Amino acid sequence: MNPLLTSRYRIFQPTTTSFSPFFLFNQKRWKKPVISAQTRLEDRVRDPHLDKLTTHFKKLNLVLKIHILMSNRKRGSFVSLQLMSRWRNILGLNVTVTSFLQKYPHVFDLFLHPFRRNMCCRITRKMKELILLEDVVAKSCELEIVMRVKKLLMMSLNGTLHVHALRLMRRELGLPCDFRDSILGKYSDEFRLVDLEIVALVGWDDELGKARVEEWREREYREKWLSEFETKFAFPMSFPTGFKIERGFREKMKTWQRLSYTKPYERKDVKCGGAQRYEKRAVAVLHEVLSLTLEKMVEVDQLAHFRRDFAIEVNMRELLLRHPGIFYISTKGNAQTVFLREAYEKGGLVEPNPVYTVRRNMLELVLLGRRKTKQLLASDEIMEESNAVVCEVDRESKREGDWAIPFLEGYEKN
Numbered sequence: 001m002n003p004l005l006t007s008r009y010r011i012f013q014p015t016t017t018s019f020s021p022f023f024l025f026n027q028k029r030w031k032k033p034v035i036s037a038q039t040r041l042e043d044r045v046r047d048p049h050l051d052k053l054t055t056h057f058k059k060l061n062l063v064l065k066i067h068i069l070m071s072n073r074k075r076g077s078f079v080s081l082q083l084m085s086r087w088r089n090i091l092g093l094n095v096t097v098t099s100f101l102q103k104y105p106h107v108f109d110l111f112l113h114p115f116r117r118n119m120c121c122r123i124t125r126k127m128k129e130l131i132l133l134e135d136v137v138a139k140s141c142e143l144e145i146v147m148r149v150k151k152l153l154m155m156s157l158n159g160t161l162h163v164h165a166l167r168l169m170r171r172e173l174g175l176p177c178d179f180r181d182s183i184l185g186k187y188s189d190e191f192r193l194v195d196l197e198i199v200a201l202v203g204w205d206d207e208l209g210k211a212r213v214e215e216w217r218e219r220e221y222r223e224k225w226l227s228e229f230e231t232k233f234a235f236p237m238s239f240p241t242g243f244k245i246e247r248g249f250r251e252k253m254k255t256w257q258r259l260s261y262t263k264p265y266e267r268k269d270v271k272c273g274g275a276q277r278y279e280k281r282a283v284a285v286l287h288e289v290l291s292l293t294l295e296k297m298v299e300v301d302q303l304a305h306f307r308r309d310f311a312i313e314v315n316m317r318e319l320l321l322r323h324p325g326i327f328y329i330s331t332k333g334n335a336q337t338v339f340l341r342e343a344y345e346k347g348g349l350v351e352p353n354p355v356y357t358v359r360r361n362m363l364e365l366v367l368l369g370r371r372k373t374k375q376l377l378a379s380d381e382i383m384e385e386s387n388a389v390v391c392e393v394d395r396e397s398k399r400e401g402d403w404a405i406p407f408l409e410g411y412e413k414n
Helices: 004-014 038-044 048-071 081-091 097-102 126-141 143-153 163-168 179-185 212-221 249-258 273-291 300-304 318-322 353-366 372-394 403-413
Strands: 108-111 119-123 160-163 190-194 198-201 297-299 327-330 337-340
Touching: 048 081, 048 119, 048 126, 048 179, 048 353, 081 097, 081 119, 097 108, 097 297, 119 126, 126 143, 126 353, 143 160, 143 198, 160 163, 163 179, 163 198, 179 190, 198 337, 212 273, 273 297, 273 318, 273 337, 300 318, 300 337, 300 372, 318 327, 337 353
Parallel strands: none
Antiparallel strands: 108 119, 160 198, 190 198, 297 337, 327 337
């Protein structure tokens, strides 16, 4: 064969390398970025005030959880650190229990047991007084608690709620530990227990069938002289600093504000009117639930237990993220917490309630950390004096162990 023809054949022969755009198996298609609830959660503008408040309240909830574990012990008002070290997995701590307790001397009192000579822990007198005060204030607001539960039942689709869902939101709603007997069982003219885990509404109350957002609408209509068309179905909006308003966002928000919907306490078909009206009705229900809580915030997982009862058949986290002007989700801690934006200003409630005020005092005691205050210095002096008394008792008499508990109780009174 002619070598010239062979070289010409090699030059003009089509090549099918792996880099050829015509080789179908090696083509790389451009994929559109997936927009999901997780990507919205990561890319959104954060609110530093609410994130910081979430971190602080997580510490307080951890302290109260330790108090509950200590209260379940019936041998005394104190627990040994050796036993408390086993609670690390229950509490979900990244450090040892002893290291955590030493961070908050205004809340936890660490002392040497006079008889067993081992380190023990108990709640300080100031913190114990605040915990008792919260129970007293909650009991004085019993009628308000009944009103909150009744409004939740009025918003449900069939006038029933699962007791388990209420139990998960017990502290957020201000319910006592034994609310099934002290609230649901006591007020039999308002509530009826269908079975062990379902409570039903006995009678409808027209005076309670008014959402909290409707009070804001009346003020907007009266004070700002806005038309009824603008305020009848609107919600208060506030965005965090740095929120980027894209093109066409204002027009979409104005259209959504004017969109009519089935209100939370209206007994109509919730699915009538299309997907947008159904979604706005779900936003109104979540807005009202958060308004009924004491701190205007709750974990997203706790809200998810009300989905069936409130007929919210959508992804709840994605629904909250689509309305950043009404809700804010904080990811600080192990759980995601949703806030009602209009209720907070600079990290505090605009309209505080008595129970919230007591919890803020608890939080301030926790946030003192290891700071030396006059009360802490005074308690240190009492501790030194008590240690001296223990030494004198050891020298003069034989200890049998009967005097240890009365001595600790007398020290606690001081």
